[in-house]
Amino acid sequence: xxxxxxxxxxxxxxxxxxxxxxxxxxxxxxxxxxxxxxxxxxxxxxxxxxxxxxxxxxxxxxxxxxxxxxxxxxxxxxxxxxxxxxxxxxxxxxxxxxxxxxxxxxxxxxxxxxxxxxxxxxxxxxxxxxxxxxxxxxxxxxxxxxxxxxxxxxxxxxxxxxxxxxxxxxxxxxxxxxxxxxxxxxxxxxxxxxxxxxxxxxxxxxxxxxxxxxxxxxxxxxxxxxxxxxxxxxxxxxxxxxxxxxxxxxxxxxxxxxxxxxxxxxxxxxxxxxxxxxxxxxxxxxxxxxxxxxxxxxxxxxxxxxxxxxxxxxxxxxxxxx
Numbered sequence: 001x002x003x004x005x006x007x008x009x010x011x012x013x014x015x016x017x018x019x020x021x022x023x024x025x026x027x028x029x030x031x032x033x034x035x036x037x038x039x040x041x042x043x044x045x046x047x048x049x050x051x052x053x054x055x056x057x058x059x060x061x062x063x064x065x066x067x068x069x070x071x072x073x074x075x076x077x078x079x080x081x082x083x084x085x086x087x088x089x090x091x092x093x094x095x096x097x098x099x100x101x102x103x104x105x106x107x108x109x110x111x112x113x114x115x116x117x118x119x120x121x122x123x124x125x126x127x128x129x130x131x132x133x134x135x136x137x138x139x140x141x142x143x144x145x146x147x148x149x150x151x152x153x154x155x156x157x158x159x160x161x162x163x164x165x166x167x168x169x170x171x172x173x174x175x176x177x178x179x180x181x182x183x184x185x186x187x188x189x190x191x192x193x194x195x196x197x198x199x200x201x202x203x204x205x206x207x208x209x210x211x212x213x214x215x216x217x218x219x220x221x222x223x224x225x226x227x228x229x230x231x232x233x234x235x236x237x238x239x240x241x242x243x244x245x246x247x248x249x250x251x252x253x254x255x256x257x258x259x260x261x262x263x264x265x266x267x268x269x270x271x272x273x274x275x276x277x278x279x280x281x282x283x284x285x286x287x288x289x290x291x292x293x294x295x296x297x298x299x300x301x302x303x304x305x306x307x308x309x310x311x312x313x314x315x316x317x318x319x320x321x322x
Contacts, residue, residue, distance in 0.1 A: 044070025061137035222314035263313030270306030
């Protein structure tokens with residue numbers, strides 16, 4: 001049995017019998033006026049962190065979500081896109097699609113504004129998205145891409161890039177891991193199905209996205225997720241896994257390489273009211289400016305003693321230099 005078939009079976013079971021403990025952390029419920037989440041959706045909330053921010057969902061966007069779970073995130077997205085088929089949900093598991101459709105009926109009873117027709121459920125997978133080219137404003141996935149091995153991951157990212165409109169964004173949450181995993185752990189099909197043994201270092205994860213053509217990458221959060229220990233897993237040492245929240249934006253690739261925001265900032269404290277580097281970056285005196293890693297390197301290369309640079313916080317919420 002392939003790891004993809006194992007994954008399908010794991011989530012088939014989770015659709016038929018909700019498993020609250022399937023994922024060791026769950027993404028938070030959005031607290032929004034008039035939004036009520038059915039209990040069953042909360043029980044089927046199989047993700048490791050939040051994905052889309054409200055600021056991604058302006059101007060009535062067309063939204064795609066891959067791996068529907070119990071439908072909770074689809075309902076949350078529909079809050080911002082109250083139109084027929086405004087949100088597309090993709091899943092390869094028939095039982096999960098059926099469970100989500102049923103859960104939407106409960107959501108309609110709790111939310112007068114919501115109609116099930118706002119969500120278009122389609123059978124498919126991340127490697128073959130049944131969606132037209134250049135048709136989606138925001139695509140999202142939560143704790144899914146780390147299921148894939150390298151070649152499948154490249155294909156999944158390329159598929160999302162294909163269906164996004166120019167300047168559209170792929171927003172996701174996945175585990176990352178800096179420590180190398182042994183062969184036994186890495187090849188454990190069930191652990192891969194649970195999005196654990198496929199964890200990549202952040203740098204590799206980001207490179208996968210920029211190699212696909214995404215010109216801007218935002219690392220929005222990086223937080224503790226899970227420990228794989230020798231008592232419970234085939235490993236000789238503790239392996240620490242983090243959850244990382246990332247947005248990859250389909251901006252044109254700059255000639256000097258992608259803009260990757262990892263939470264760095266620059267603060268000018270010189271004698272003038274501001275500093276202008278002549279390359280599009282203006283630093284007001286004692287006003288921090290979020291900068292991408294590329295800009296940080298360029299400004300540091302100027303050798304000035306009146307600009308302070310913070311380290312990467314791995315938290316970015318917009319308003320940067322590029």
